[in-house]
Amino acid sequence: xxxxxxxxxxxxxxxxxxxxxxxxxxxEGATVPFVARYRKERTGDLDxxxxxxxxxxxxxxxxxxxxxxxVLSEIESQGKLTxxxxxxxxxxQQKTELEDLYLPYRPKRRTRATMAREKGLEPLAxxxxxxxxxxxxxxxxxxxxxxxxxxxxxxxxxxxLQGAADILAEQVAERADLRQYVRDRLLNHxxxxxxxxxxxxxxxxxxxxxxSYQAPVRxxxxxxxxxxxxxxxxxxxxxxxxxxxxxxLHTLEKRVVKTPVADIRQFYRxxxxxxxxxxxxxxxxxxxMAEKKAWADEVSIQNFEANLKNLLLSPPAGMKPTLGVDxxxxxxxxxxxxxxxxxxxxxxxxxxxxxxxxxxxAAETLAGMIRKHRIELIAIGxxxxxxxxxxxxxxxxxxxxxxxxxVFVNESGAxxxxxxxxxAAEFPDLDVxxxxxxxxxxxxxxxxxxLVKIDPKSIGVGQYQHDVDQKRLKQKLDDTIxxxxxxxxxxxxxxxxxxxxxxxGLTPTVAGNIVxxxxxxGVFQSRKELLKVKKLGxxxxxxxxxxxxxxxxxxxxxxxxxxPESYGIVDAIAADLAIPVTQMSQATDRxxxxxxxxxxxxxxxxxxxxxxxxxxxxxxxxxxxxxTYARFQEGINEITDLKPGMTLExxxxxxxxxxxFVDVGVHQDGLVHISQMADRFVSDPNDIVKVxxxxxxxxxxxxxxxxxxxxxxxxxx
Numbered sequence: 001x002x003x004x005x006x007x008x009x010x011x012x013x014x015x016x017x018x019x020x021x022x023x024x025x026x027x028e029g030a031t032v033p034f035v036a037r038y039r040k041e042r043t044g045d046l047d048x049x050x051x052x053x054x055x056x057x058x059x060x061x062x063x064x065x066x067x068x069x070x071v072l073s074e075i076e077s078q079g080k081l082t083x084x085x086x087x088x089x090x091x092x093q094q095k096t097e098l099e100d101l102y103l104p105y106r107p108k109r110r111t112r113a114t115m116a117r118e119k120g121l122e123p124l125a126x127x128x129x130x131x132x133x134x135x136x137x138x139x140x141x142x143x144x145x146x147x148x149x150x151x152x153x154x155x156x157x158x159x160x161l162q163g164a165a166d167i168l169a170e171q172v173a174e175r176a177d178l179r180q181y182v183r184d185r186l187l188n189h190x191x192x193x194x195x196x197x198x199x200x201x202x203x204x205x206x207x208x209x210x211x212s213y214q215a216p217v218r219x220x221x222x223x224x225x226x227x228x229x230x231x232x233x234x235x236x237x238x239x240x241x242x243x244x245x246x247x248x249l250h251t252l253e254k255r256v257v258k259t260p261v262a263d264i265r266q267f268y269r270x271x272x273x274x275x276x277x278x279x280x281x282x283x284x285x286x287x288x289m290a291e292k293k294a295w296a297d298e299v300s301i302q303n304f305e306a307n308l309k310n311l312l313l314s315p316p317a318g319m320k321p322t323l324g325v326d327x328x329x330x331x332x333x334x335x336x337x338x339x340x341x342x343x344x345x346x347x348x349x350x351x352x353x354x355x356x357x358x359x360x361x362a363a364e365t366l367a368g369m370i371r372k373h374r375i376e377l378i379a380i381g382x383x384x385x386x387x388x389x390x391x392x393x394x395x396x397x398x399x400x401x402x403x404x405x406x407v408f409v410n411e412s413g414a415x416x417x418x419x420x421x422x423x424a425a426e427f428p429d430l431d432v433x434x435x436x437x438x439x440x441x442x443x444x445x446x447x448x449x450x451l452v453k454i455d456p457k458s459i460g461v462g463q464y465q466h467d468v469d470q471k472r473l474k475q476k477l478d479d480t481i482x483x484x485x486x487x488x489x490x491x492x493x494x495x496x497x498x499x500x501x502x503x504x505g506l507t508p509t510v511a512g513n514i515v516x517x518x519x520x521x522g523v524f525q526s527r528k529e530l531l532k533v534k535k536l537g538x539x540x541x542x543x544x545x546x547x548x549x550x551x552x553x554x555x556x557x558x559x560x561x562x563x564p565e566s567y568g569i570v571d572a573i574a575a576d577l578a579i580p581v582t583q584m585s586q587a588t589d590r591x592x593x594x595x596x597x598x599x600x601x602x603x604x605x606x607x608x609x610x611x612x613x614x615x616x617x618x619x620x621x622x623x624x625x626x627x628t629y630a631r632f633q634e635g636i637n638e639i640t641d642l643k644p645g646m647t648l649e650x651x652x653x654x655x656x657x658x659x660x661f662v663d664v665g666v667h668q669d670g671l672v673h674i675s676q677m678a679d680r681f682v683s684d685p686n687d688i689v690k691v692x693x694x695x696x697x698x699x700x701x702x703x704x705x706x707x708x709x710x711x712x713x714x715x716x717x
Contacts, residue, residue, distance in 0.1 A: 004061045007093070008054055018044040022054050031504040032479070033486035034543045038563050041605040048483055064095055071102045078105060088176075096183075096287070100176035113170035116163030119152040124160055125167040132259045132268065140267060161267070168271045172256060173279035181255075182248060182280050186288045190217040190243045194228050200236055207231040217241065217292060222299035223658055225292060226464040241285045249276060297468035299657065303686075304473070305480045307461035307655050310690040312484040314447040315627040317407065320376040323369060324441025326411070326433065327381055327389035329353050335366065336437035337373045341494055342445055344427065345373055347434045352392040353385060359392070366396045375404045379444035381411035381436075387637035387665055407444055407629045410653060410663070412460035413451075414439045422453050422498060448488055452481055453498045461691055463656045478502075485547075488623060489561060492530075492548040493523040505543025510536050526554045527564055549620065556582045559620045562612055569599050569612065584616045591616060630694045632665030639666045639704055646699040650711075652689050660689045662697055662711055670709030672697060679714050688713070 002010070005023065009016040021042045025035050032055070036048045043051070072089055075081045085101065092098040108114060116122070124147050131138050144160040154160050172178060194213040196205060210231060215224060231237030249272060257268045319340045326334040332351040338344055346369060350362035369375065378397075380390055386408065397403035417423050417439050418432040427435050442450040456477045457465050465473060485502040492514075495503075500511035513534045518524065527545045530536055536544075546563035553559065557567055574581050577590055584591065596609040604612075630651040635641065642664075650664040659677065661669040672695075677688045689695060701710040 004058060004065070007061060008057045011057065012050060012053055014046070014050065015044065018046060019054055022046060022051060023058060026055060029539055029543070031482075031543055033483060033504045033547065037486070037561070037611070038546060038565075038608070040607040040611075041603075045607055052479060060095075064092070064098065067095065068092065068098060071098060071105075075102070075105045080105060097176070097180075100179050103176070103179075104171070104174040111170060112166040116166045119154050119163055120149070121147055121154070121160055121163035122167055123147075125164040125171075128164055128264070128267070129168065131261070131264055132257065135259045135261065137261050138264070140263060165267070165271045165274065168268075169275035169279060172252070172272060172275040173283070178252060178255065179280065179284065181251065182276075183284050183288065185248055186217060186241065186243055186284055187291075188218050190241050190288065191215065192217060192220055192225065192228060193240045193242050194231070194237050196236060197238055205231075205236050207236050210237055214242075217288065220292070221657065222296035223463060223656060225296045226300060226467050229293060230464070230467050241289060245276070249273065252276065294469070297472065300463050300465065300468050301473050301476050303655065303657055304456075304462040304465055305476055306686050307691045308456050308459070308477060308480050309484055310655075310692055311459065311461055312448045312451055312481065313488070313624050314692040315625045316446040316448070316622070317377050317405070317444045317627050317629075319445050321373050322377040322379060322441040322445055323366075323373075323375050323404070324409075324437040324439070324444075325378060325380045325389060325393065326414070326437040326440055327383060327385040329385045329388075331433075333362070333385070333389055334433045334437040335369065336434055336441055337369055337375065338438060338441045338445070339373070342442050342449070344430075344438055347430070347437065349433075353388055362392070363396050363399075366393065367399060370396075370400065370404060377441075377444055378404050378406045379409040379440045380406065381414065381440045382408045382663060382665075382667075383411050384667070386667070387632070390632070391634075391637075408632065408651070408663075408665070409440050409443050410460075410651075411436075411440055411443075412653075413454040413458035414443075416458040417454045420453070426496070448484060449494075449496065449499050452485065452502060453496065456481070461654050463654075489547050489549050492527075492550050493518065503544050503547050505540045506536075510534075510540060524550055524553070526550065527558045551620070556619065560615045562615050566604055566608065566612055569601070569604060569609070570616065572599060573616075585619055588617050628694050630663070630665075636665060639668050639702060639707060639709065642666060642699050642702045642709060644699050644701060647696060648699065649694065649696055652691055652693045652695060655685050655689060655691060657685065660685050662695060664697065664709075664711075666709075668707050668709060670697065670699070670711040672711045672713050676700070676710075676712035676714055679716055 003016075005019040006016045009019045021044075022035065025039055025042065030039065032048055032051045035043060035051055036046070046054075068089060072081065072086065075085065089098065089101055092101065116125075124144060127143055128140065140161060141157045144157040144164070147160040148154050148157055154163065192213075192215050194210045196207060196211045202208070202211070207227070210228060213228070228237060228239045232239040252272045252275075253269060256272060257265055259265060319342065321340055322338050324336045324338065328334070332349045335348045335350060336344065337346045348365050348369060350365050351358040352362040353359075378393060380386055380393065390406070390408070393406055397406065414436045415432075418435040423432070423435045423439075427438070439450055451459065457473075482502045482504070485499065486504050490499055490503055497508070497511045497515045500506055500514055501508045503511070506514070510533065513536065514530070517533045524530070527548060527550060530541055530545065530548070531538070542565070546561055549560075550558040555567070557570060562570060570581060573594065574584065577584075577587060579587055591613050594613065596606055596613070599609055600606060630649050632650070633648050636646070636648065648664045650662040650670070652660050653663050653669050654661040657674075659671050659673040661671055663669050674682050674685055677685060682688055695713060697711040697713055699709065700712050702708075
């Protein structure tokens with residue numbers, strides 16, 4: 001039997017040695033980001049996706065192996081483990097395959113078959129099966145007569161035959177090959193069906209498209225399946241799984257019935273009908289539903305992962321003095337100023353949408369804050385009153401000599417953050433409305449640093465995220481955040497506890513200890529000082545150091561992705577080039593001509609050396625893209641302002657597998673259906689757009705009553 005490492009290697013089309021090396025690193029406590037970035041030689045340059053696949057498959061196959069041993073032990077204890085069965089169990093590569101083989105030996109609740117056995121009818125079932133296999137003629141009612149026993153509850157020969165049929169039906173239902181056949185049939189030829197229940201008249205539910213619905217199991221779209229299951233759960237839809245039964249029963253008969261004797265064949269047809277309708281179909285329908293639900297969950301989670309990654313890696317506007325504006329009509333606009341480090345400076349509430357006098361006062365207050373704090377950026381939340389507030393801010397900016405840049409910021413989840421324990425700990429003396437405005441400002445400065453404080457499910461970039469496996473969703477989203485944080489790197493002297501928690505090798509406790517150390521001792525001057533932090537030992541330092549940056553520290557390499565373990569290599573290169581480390585970025589040509597083999601070591605090979613040289617060429621460079629923002633069209637503030645044919649600029653707020661939602665500045669996102677994304681066939685919207693991308697769209701249709709906006713990105717729309 002192949003080893004687990006060999007199996008994974010075959011599945012992922014990589015070498016077993018790569019899998020072994022990866023698993024060894026994980027066993028030593030290494031994280032995925034660390035292994036991907038700093039242990040390329042050991043893994044053969046596997047990327048994060050491959051590393052996470054190895055981790056997941058190893059867990060699955062390890063669990064499978066543990067279960068295999070349990071099953072073998074249980075069957076052996078019953079004295080029923082044959083060599084053929086043992087070989088079949090050892091060959092299993094899927095949990096469902098293993099459970100099918102174990103099913104006949106699994107302890108059961110009291111069934112019709114067990115009750116028949118209690119009445120002494122198993123020998124009769126065995127005799128009938130022997131007749132089936134041999135093809136000998138016999139009269140079943142006569143064979144059953146000796147088993148009539150009123151004391152055991154077998155009043156007639158027909159009762160005895162019914163008991164034998166129950167035993168045979170259970171045996172048929174537990175045959176692994178037959179279960180696999182029906183399972184495959186359901187998956188490849190089954191149909192999901194749905195209808196709206198009678199107490200929901202036409203046009204009264206959001207599930208109207210499913211009023212009379214049918215879709216192949218193999219081809220149903222994941223979002224359609226999740227919608228069906230949600231509607232079923234809410235009591236609006238009745239969802240089923242249908243299949244043409246005659247071909248299934250015909251195949252079961254061919255595989256089970258061997259005798260040519262007519263009455264025995266007829267007896268077996270009744271057994272098979274019962275086995276299928278009472279035992280096999282209900283069991284496998286539930287199993288296929290669960291399997292397709294898991295598939296749909298995975299598609300939805302992958303979609304959420306992609307959206308979250310793009311949102312977290314949105315280009316930062318930069319750490320500049322910023323005003324965060326949380327718009328509002330009756331309650332006014334909450335305005336918070338933060339400095340170039342994100343530190344809170346001042347808060348004001350202004351009321352530009354009330355009287356003319358209040359609007360003038362609001363303008364004076366806003367202009368005063370801009371001048372006082374030398375504001376360079378203004379972040380306006382995109383919620384209620386955002387366009388009206390934008391117009392007001394524009395009026396104020398026209399009165400200034402050097403006006404700051406004004407940008408709309410998606411405020412999804414800001415209210416969740418404002419009321420959270422994280423926000424309360426950060427700003428214990430501030431009202432939730434103030435915290436919200438601060439968060440909006442910081443989102444513009446650095447989306448990643450601020451968004452990690454919020455439950456990703458509250459950010460609004462998912463698809464049926466509340467319907468999927470929540471444990472799986474949390475794991476995958478945590479992996480995504482971890483990947484993004486370590487890809488960008490973290491400013492050690494500015495990072496929050498929440499941001500530090502996602503750094504490779506750091507636990508929430510250690511992240512908190514870093515912040516406490518910083519608050520007590522002042523800013524870190526070098527990465528080595530991390531070893532003074534409580535509970536941050538050599539292993540955590542090894543995993544984390546390369547992802548933590550120190551600006552203007554003692555060692556310029558502390559502000560790069562070069563790991564401290566490689567500082568000696570950089571020093572050797574600098575000495576050979578006869579230039580200081582600080583000037584290496586100005587010697588790009590000379591760096592590119594280096595013979596890197598001269599500097600390789602047992603720990604750092606050519607792959608690592610190339611990474612080091614790329615980092616030295618652009619030390620401390622933020623890998624995120626250049627900052628851009630959408631400019632909403634003036635005069636288009638509400639959905640009623642939209643007209644078919646208009647061409648507008650907007651920002652992608654969410655991408656699903658059926659299209660993308662775009663904010664065009666009217667408080668209601670429009671949908672660019674997948675069929676309207678390009679002048680060619682599009683199979684995956686993520687190939688065309690991503691969350692945060694600025695796009696140009698054309699209005700196709702506006703349904704004011706349902707608040708639906710249909711948009712197109714096609715040139716020939």
